Amino acid sequence: MAAPRYGRIAIIGVGLIGGSFALALKRAGACGEVVGVGRDPANLRIALERGAIDSSEPDAAAAVKNADLVLVSTPVAQFGKTFSSIAASLAPQALVMDAGSTKQDVVAAARAHLGGCLKQFVPAHPIAGAEHSGAAAARADLFDGKRVVLAPLAENPDALVRRAEEAWVACGARVFRMSAAEHDAVFAAVSHLPHLLAYALVHELSERGDAARLFGYAAGGFRDFTRIASSHPEMWRDICAANRVALLAEMDRYVSKLAAMRTLVERGDAAGLERVFADARAARNRWLAGEFSP
Amino acid sequence: MAAPRYGRIAIIGVGLIGGSFALALKRAGACGEVVGVGRDPANLRIALERGAIDSSEPDAAAAVKNADLVLVSTPVAQFGKTFSSIAASLAPQALVMDAGSTKQDVVAAARAHLGGCLKQFVPAHPIAGAEHSGAAAARADLFDGKRVVLAPLAENPDALVRRAEEAWVACGARVFRMSAAEHDAVFAAVSHLPHLLAYALVHELSERGDAARLFGYAAGGFRDFTRIASSHPEMWRDICAANRVALLAEMDRYVSKLAAMRTLVERGDAAGLERVFADARAARNRWLAGEFSP
Numbered sequence: 001m002a003a004p005r006y007g008r009i010a011i012i013g014v015g016l017i018g019g020s021f022a023l024a025l026k027r028a029g030a031c032g033e034v035v036g037v038g039r040d041p042a043n044l045r046i047a048l049e050r051g052a053i054d055s056s057e058p059d060a061a062a063a064v065k066n067a068d069l070v071l072v073s074t075p076v077a078q079f080g081k082t083f084s085s086i087a088a089s090l091a092p093q094a095l096v097m098d099a100g101s102t103k104q105d106v107v108a109a110a111r112a113h114l115g116g117c118l119k120q121f122v123p124a125h126p127i128a129g130a131e132h133s134g135a136a137a138a139r140a141d142l143f144d145g146k147r148v149v150l151a152p153l154a155e156n157p158d159a160l161v162r163r164a165e166e167a168w169v170a171c172g173a174r175v176f177r178m179s180a181a182e183h184d185a186v187f188a189a190v191s192h193l194p195h196l197l198a199y200a201l202v203h204e205l206s207e208r209g210d211a212a213r214l215f216g217y218a219a220g221g222f223r224d225f226t227r228i229a230s231s232h233p234e235m236w237r238d239i240c241a242a243n244r245v246a247l248l249a250e251m252d253r254y255v256s257k258l259a260a261m262r263t264l265v266e267r268g269d270a271a272g273l274e275r276v277f278a279d280a281r282a283a284r285n286r287w288l289a290g291e292f293s294p
Numbered sequence: 295m296a297a298p299r300y301g302r303i304a305i306i307g308v309g310l311i312g313g314s315f316a317l318a319l320k321r322a323g324a325c326g327e328v329v330g331v332g333r334d335p336a337n338l339r340i341a342l343e344r345g346a347i348d349s350s351e352p353d354a355a356a357a358v359k360n361a362d363l364v365l366v367s368t369p370v371a372q373f374g375k376t377f378s379s380i381a382a383s384l385a386p387q388a389l390v391m392d393a394g395s396t397k398q399d400v401v402a403a404a405r406a407h408l409g410g411c412l413k414q415f416v417p418a419h420p421i422a423g424a425e426h427s428g429a430a431a432a433r434a435d436l437f438d439g440k441r442v443v444l445a446p447l448a449e450n451p452d453a454l455v456r457r458a459e460e461a462w463v464a465c466g467a468r469v470f471r472m473s474a475a476e477h478d479a480v481f482a483a484v485s486h487l488p489h490l491l492a493y494a495l496v497h498e499l500s501e502r503g504d505a506a507r508l509f510g511y512a513a514g515g516f517r518d519f520t521r522i523a524s525s526h527p528e529m530w531r532d533i534c535a536a537n538r539v540a541l542l543a544e545m546d547r548y549v550s551k552l553a554a555m556r557t558l559v560e561r562g563d564a565a566g567l568e569r570v571f572a573d574a575r576a577a578r579n580r581w582l583a584g585e586f587s588p
Contacts, residue, residue, distance in 0.1 A: 127513045147511065176511075189499060190512040194519045196555060197491060199574045204551040205483060206577035215581045216588035217441065218484040219421045221525075224518040225488045229578050231515075233571035237564050244559055251556050255549060257498040261490060262545050265538055270531050277527035280493045283500035284523050287509045294510035 006095075006167065007032040010067040011053060012060050012082055013074030014038050017099045017126060019052040019138025021071055024171035026051070027140040037063045047135035061089040069167060073099040077238050079106055083113035090117045095163050097124045101187065101235070103151045103180035105242035110153075119155040122164040123180060124148060125187075126173060133232070144172035147294065151180040176294050188246035193254060195236055196247070198229040300389075300461065301326040304361040305347060306354050306376055307368035308332050311393045311420060313346040313432025315365055318465035320345070321434040331357045341429035355383040363461065367393040371532050373400055377407035377415075384411045389457050391418040395481065395529070397445045397474035399536035404447075413449040416458040417474060418442060419481075420467060427526065438466035441588070445474040470588050482540035487548060489530055490541070492523040 006025065011018040014036040025031040036053035037060045038044045044056040057063040064070050064086045072082050079098065090096065096117070100106045103123050110121045128146040148168040152161045165175045178186070205214050240247060264272040286292065300319065305312040308330040319325040330347030331354045332338050338350040351357040358364050358380045366376050373392065384390065390411070394400045397417050404415045422440040442462040446455045459469045472480070499508050534541060558566040580586065 127511065129513070129515065147513070149511070186508060186511050189508050190516050194495060194516055196559075197495065197552075198519060199571050200551045200555055201488060201491065201548065202574040202578050203570050204548060206574060211577070212586045213588055214480060214484050215577070215586035217421065217443070217480050218581065219423070219441070221423065221522040222484050222488055223582075224521045225492060226578055227518045228515040229571075229574050230582075231571075231575070233568045233575055236571050237568040240559050240567055241562055241564055244562065247559055248556065251552065251559070254495065254498060255552060257494045258491075258545065258549060261494055262542065265490075265534050265541055265545070268535055268538065270535055273534050274527045274531040276497050277493050277523075277525075277530050280496040280500060280523050281525070281527055283505070283509070284496050284520055287512065288517075288524075292506045292509035294507055 005030045005163075005170070006069040008067045008069075009034045010037065010057075010060075010063040010070045011035070012037045012063065012070065012072045012086075013078075014044060014047040014053060014135050014138075015073060016133050016135075016137045016142070017128070018071055018073035019047055019050070019135040020128075020140070020142035021073070021099070021126075021171060022047075022052045023050070023138055023140035024143055025167065028170040028172075030167070030170040031069070035063045035067070043135050047138070050135060050138065052135060052138050060085045064091075064094065065089050066091055067094055070094055070096045071099060072096065075235065075238065076100040076102065076106060076242060079109040080113050083110055087113060087115045087117050090120060092120075094120055095160055095167070096121045097164055097167075099124060099126055101125060101191070101239050102242040103149075103183045107151070107153065107180045118153065119157065120160065121153065122156055122161055123151040123153070124164065124168070125151070125183065126168065128173075129231075141172065143168065146173050148173040148175045149183055150175060150177050151183050152177060184243050185246045188243055188250045192239055192243055192247050193250040195228045195231060196240070196251070197254070198226045199236070202226050202229045299324045299457075299464070300363040302361045302363075303328045304331065304354075304357040304364045305329070306331040306357065306364065306366045306380075307372075308338060308341040308347060308429050308432075309367060310427050310429075310431045310436070311422070312365055312367035313341050313344070313429040314422075314434070314436035315367070315393070315420075315465060316341075316346040317344070317432055317434035318437055319461065322464040322466075324461070324464040325363070329357045329361070337429050341432070344429060344432065346429060346432050354379045358385075358388065359383050360385055361388055364388055364390045365393060366390065369529065369532065370394045370396065370400060370536060373403040374407050377404055381407065381409045381411050384414060386414075388414055389454055389461070390415040391458055391461075393418060393420055395419060395485070395533050396536035397443075397477045401445070401447065401474045412447065413451065414454065415447065416450055416455055417445040417447070418458065418462070419445070419477065420462065422467075423525075435466065437462065440467050442467040442469050443477055444469060444471050445477050446471060478537050479540050482537050482544045486533055486537055486541050487544040489522045489525060490534070490545070491548070492520045493530070496520050496523045
């Protein structure tokens with residue numbers, strides 16, 4: 001059997017994403033020993049029991065020593081601190097990646113805190129959220145068929161970016177590349193805005209005097225539309241802060257679209273409304289049929 | 295075995311709802327012969343093959359003769375014409391119901407076209423949509439555990455409203471009563487507005503030059519948020535027209551909420567955003583736990 005492509009791996013933040021990354025690489029036989037770093041001993045114990053990690057280590061700097069691959073999968077707000085704590089201990093061959101939902105802020109944190117190791121850091125965003133979190137929710141197949149965006153830095157050696165790509169491919173994912181700014185603009189539109197819209201609807205209804213009655217009649221359409229309003233408040237607070245400019249632009253475009261639709265409703269423009277609905281349905285159905293590719 | 299509670303039943307419009315209503319009553323042993331009325335011979339043939347109807351009849355007036363129960367489950371826009379065509383042929387004991395998603399417009403059509411039979415009409419809204427339509431999608435269990443709203447008229451005899459209630463209970467549903475105006479206000483908020491919001495997002499993205507790329511990165515959250523944007527354009531055009539006033543009011547409230555959230559994003563008010571997200575998530579989770587009842 002060939003030697004594993006990644007000998008020692010450090011996972012800083014062994015949650016759904018970090019735990020699944022380790023399990024997926026192990027499934028592929030692509031890694032040797034995995035050490036997990038985290039603040040919650042109970043969660044680390046679950047990660048050990050489930051075989052996602054082989055040992056745990058409270059100190060991130062100690063964990064990354066001699067590691068060939070480091071995944072930083074803590075909440076994005078902790079990235080600065082994490083980068084600072086590991087910068088001096090990283091081996092020169094180590095590939096460092098993150099798994100954050102925004103990229104420009106992560107790149108800024110890396111530039112501020114990774115020092116001479118900046119070129120070893122390849123920003124990554126696996127598009128594989130789930131409603132559950134923690135090591136208990138980690139699964140070896142989480143990334144199967146999923147997309148991963150890499151937003152390489154100008155400083156990254158080509159060979160290192162290819163290693164990053166190979167790691168996610170080994171996890172079962174399809175890998176795409178774009179700049180951090182492009183990434184944040186795309187995800188403001190297709191992910192961050194919808195989350196905000198879903199939170200807004202639930203919050204609006206929940207504040208009313210007849211909220212219980214309104215929710216009492218809400219059905220399957222409402223359930224699916226608002227599913228993402230059950231997402232983690234802290235995570236989405238951080239995403240809104242990190243991607244503020246692009247998100248504001250998307251909110252403004254959306255409100256303009258709503259204003260145009262309001263005019264159609266107000267004027268009783270049945271043909272105009274039907275055209276919007278039919279065009280939207282056709283676009284969504286083409287998307288479901290797999291006709292759109294990044 | 296007791297005689298069926300509803301001897302002869304006429305279903306005008308044998309689609310998902312009409313077909314499922316017939317199958318559910320048959321499952322309950324609650325009806326005798328079912329005659330189906332429709333414009334599409336192929337659909338009626340499927341309804342016959344699936345046992346939803348026992349015979350088909352092109353003429354609605356002929357179909358309702360001697361019927362004890364008539365369900366009008368055509369698109370709402372056809373209700374006026376349907377009511378006019380059956381008014382003179384209805385038996386005096388016949389219970390007439392509809393299954394429309396809006397109620398004030400249906401009541402207006404009934405008042406305009408049912409003449410002396412108005413008191414026999416009990417407006418009904420089974421809250422059991424589905425992405426599929428037509429007799430082929432009909433299922434005996436479609437209404438199991440689902441809610442049905444009756445919006446009785448002042449003219450309805452109490453005994454007739456109870457018969458209407460019993461029919462839906464026989465179908466497996468839970469029945470609630472409210473006025474047509476209350477119904478339309480509630481569903482503007484929890485159903486009609488979300489549909490419009492989902493259509494708006496998909497349409498907004500589909501019109502952009504980089505639509506293919508945007509859709510290419512859309513994932514599971516987007517899929518669920520926009521599921522209702524695959525709904526029938528004609529049906530939702532009609533709902534927007536029928537419930538115009540309540541829908542406009544809901545759109546305005548929603549845009550105000552978005553403006554407030556925009557301010558939080560713009561100011562970088564992390565604590566304020568987290569509070570909105572956490573409150574919304576808590577409300578949704580209470581709803582999922584069944585804590586809100588009509």
